[in-house]
Amino acid sequence: MQIQRDIIAKIRDHLPQKEITLITGPRQVGKTTLMKLLRQELEASGARTLFLDLDFEPDRRHFNSQMALLDRIRLEFGDQSGYLFIDEVQRKEDAGIFLKGLYDRDLNVKIIVSGSGSVELKEKIHESLAGRKRIFEVSPVTFMEMAGFLTGYKYSGNLAEYLTLEPGKYQSLLNDYLNYGGYPRVILEQSHLGKEQQINEIVSSYLMRDIVSLLGLDQPESYVRLIRFVAAHAGKMTDFATMARESGLSVPTVKKYLFYAEKTFIIHPVTPYHTNKAKEISKSQIYYFTDPGFRNFLIDDFGKAHQKSDAGFLLQNLVYQVLREIFSSSRWGIHYWRTTDGAEVDFVVDKGSGILPVEVKYSNLKAPMITRSFRNFIEKYNPQEAWVVTPSYSDETDVGNCHVKFVPFYSLLQS
Numbered sequence: 001m002q003i004q005r006d007i008i009a010k011i012r013d014h015l016p017q018k019e020i021t022l023i024t025g026p027r028q029v030g031k032t033t034l035m036k037l038l039r040q041e042l043e044a045s046g047a048r049t050l051f052l053d054l055d056f057e058p059d060r061r062h063f064n065s066q067m068a069l070l071d072r073i074r075l076e077f078g079d080q081s082g083y084l085f086i087d088e089v090q091r092k093e094d095a096g097i098f099l100k101g102l103y104d105r106d107l108n109v110k111i112i113v114s115g116s117g118s119v120e121l122k123e124k125i126h127e128s129l130a131g132r133k134r135i136f137e138v139s140p141v142t143f144m145e146m147a148g149f150l151t152g153y154k155y156s157g158n159l160a161e162y163l164t165l166e167p168g169k170y171q172s173l174l175n176d177y178l179n180y181g182g183y184p185r186v187i188l189e190q191s192h193l194g195k196e197q198q199i200n201e202i203v204s205s206y207l208m209r210d211i212v213s214l215l216g217l218d219q220p221e222s223y224v225r226l227i228r229f230v231a232a233h234a235g236k237m238t239d240f241a242t243m244a245r246e247s248g249l250s251v252p253t254v255k256k257y258l259f260y261a262e263k264t265f266i267i268h269p270v271t272p273y274h275t276n277k278a279k280e281i282s283k284s285q286i287y288y289f290t291d292p293g294f295r296n297f298l299i300d301d302f303g304k305a306h307q308k309s310d311a312g313f314l315l316q317n318l319v320y321q322v323l324r325e326i327f328s329s330s331r332w333g334i335h336y337w338r339t340t341d342g343a344e345v346d347f348v349v350d351k352g353s354g355i356l357p358v359e360v361k362y363s364n365l366k367a368p369m370i371t372r373s374f375r376n377f378i379e380k381y382n383p384q385e386a387w388v389v390t391p392s393y394s395d396e397t398d399v400g401n402c403h404v405k406f407v408p409f410y411s412l413l414q415s
Contacts, residue, residue, distance in 0.1 A: 003141055003149045003184055008034055011136050012041070015083070015110060020103060020129060023114040025138035026265040026290060027210070028202045030184050031114040034138065035085050038112070048082035054091035063092050066101050073109060081108045089125075090115040096128025103132050116210065116264065137265075140182030140291040142325070143318065144410060147173050149187065160411045167392060170410075174391065178314045179303050181293020192303050199297045210264050215257075222249055224298075226257050230267060230287050231298040235313035235346075237284050237338060258287075265290050270320070273335035273348040273355070286336050288320045312362035315409070316346055319360045319389050322412045323347060343373040358387045360409075365393040368406060378402045 011034065014021050023031050032053075039049045050073065052059040062072045073084060089095045095115070102111065115125070126135075141149075148159055150173060155162040163170040180186050185198045211220045226247040230238075243258075244251045261267045269285040289295035292314055296302040305314055323334055327349065337345040337357070347358040359374045370378075370388070378386055378399045386404045395406040 001149070001152070002033070002037075003030070003145060003187065004153065005030060005034060005138070005141070005145060007136060007138055008037065012038065014134055014136070015042075015112070017134070018110075020099060020133040021110070021112040022125070022129070022133045022135045023112070023138060024116070024135060024265075026140070027116055027206055028183055028185060029138050029140050031138050032087050033184070035087060035112060035114055039083070039085055042083055048077050048080055049085065050076045050082060051085040051087070053087040055088045060091070063098070066098060069102065070105075073107070077109065079108075081110075083110045083112060086111070086113040088115065089113040096125035099125070100128050100132060103129070139265075139321070139325075140293075141184055141187060142182060142321070143174070143177045146177055146182060146187055147410070150176075160408075163410055164392070164408070170392065178292055178311065178318065179296060179305050181291040181296070183291060183293060186293055195293075196297075196302055199293050199302060203294060203297055206264070206266070211260070214260055214264070222247065222253075223257050225249075226254060227261060227266070228298045230258070230261075231289065231295045234287060234289055234295055234310075235316045237286055237336075239284050266294065268320070268324070270334060270336050270347075273337045273350060284338075288317045290321070292317060312360070315362045315389075315391065316360045319358070319409055319412070320347065322409060323349065323358065326412060337377060343376055345374060345377045348377075355381060355383050356385060356387065357381070357383055358389060360389045361393075362391065365390055365395075365406065368395050368397040368404070370397070370399060370404065375399055378404075 011021060011023065015038070023034065025031055035051070039051055042049050052062060052072075054060055054063065062069050073082070076082065089099070092098055099111065099113065144159060147163065148156060151159070151162065163173075180195050181199070183199065183202055185202070186195045189195045189198055207220045207224065211217065211223055215223065217223065226243060226249060229243055229246045240251045240254050243249075244254045247254065249257070258267070258269070262269060267287045267289055269287055271285055272283070292305070293302065295317070296305045305311065320334070327334065332352070333350045335348045335350060337348050345357050346360045349356040349358065357374065357377055359371065361369075374386070374388070382400070383402050386399070386402050388404060388406045389409045389412065390406055392408050393406050394408055394411075397404050397406075
């Protein structure tokens with residue numbers, strides 16, 4: 001049984017469009033698997049397909065020139081329409097220009113390509129394909145996707161209700177996700193040792209292939225020191241000077257490395273929300289990891305993170321990923337709020353016309369509780385609605401004119 005990914009429906013809906021379908025994301029999150037599933041579906045419907053993998057030596061010769069690839073396409077499809085799948089497109093030098101040339105020939109061929117973050121960094125594919133592509137970012141398996149898989153999809157359509165009625169099973173699934181994360185190969189392993197071996201291979205491959213190649217490093221130890229520091233402070237406010245001091249790097253190098261970590265889908269920066277620079281933090285960024293298992297492995301917490309005092313930050317990290325999913329189709333920004341005297345709100349979703357403050361509480365609440373910081377923010381900014389995300393507690397209350405919802409995080413996508 002395969003892990004079902006929600007994003008495949010969005011990619012499938014885009015296949016009739018002329019634009020290039022560009023599937024990006026971290027290594028080992030299942031991009032190739034998604035492409036092969038789509039190919040199987042197309043072939044089952046009678047469509048013609050051609051799948052080329054630039055990690056496979058015999059396929060690379062078709063990319064020596066655009067004419068070489070056109071010859072291969074004509075051999076496969078003749079004058080008929082078809083679907084061309086190109087896996088690991090970042091292996092091709094000047095991939096963006098190469099694909100632009102194919103697209104502009106107005107072929108009767110739909111092009112679907114996959115690539116890691118290095119596509120954007122090395123080949124500037126986004127600029128080359130402006131107006132000619134749509135990007136689909138594949139993340140590690142989400143908590144709900146993992147929960148569906150591990151319950152055999154028995155509760156498809158009412159998984160949130162199942163988790164509500166089975167708190168013991170839910171807590172076990174939550175601990176698994178906070179500890180091990182959502183890389184498919186890690187989820188499929190049943191033993192702790194097997195999961196550890198898989199995440200070790202994923203992290204090592206990322207460091208030795210992406211980072212060594214992109215940064216031109218003989219040894220990535222300095223990069224690892226920095227990313228480990230960020231991992232230990234995920235969800236916490238820090239500054240470039242501190243990161244430089246702790247990692248033994250210069251501030252410009254820290255900024256460069258963090259840029260590469262973001263563009264290879266390892267971390268996401270969150271900027272502050274502020275209207276009063278004298279009393280509110282306005283510069284420092286907070287970082288969250290794309291995958292909790294990756295983060296835990298970096299700081300030797302793999303498999304035991306939920307037992308530590310930073311378990312709340314792991315849930316906060318998970319909530320951030322869910323918020324990104326909820327608002328991925330909008331231009332709304334996700335920020336944090338801090339004041340110089342220590343008041344804080346975990347997330348502030350800026351809608352342009354209004355804001356939505358979001359607080360994360362790891363403790364199992366028994367009644368509606370509003371922190372002083374959260375109340376102060378609500379009274380200062382007067383939002384119409386606010387969320388307090390908890391592991392399982394659900395309720396509603398009001399603070400002045402603001403309606404506050406206590407939302408179990410697994411039901412966020414239904415909000």
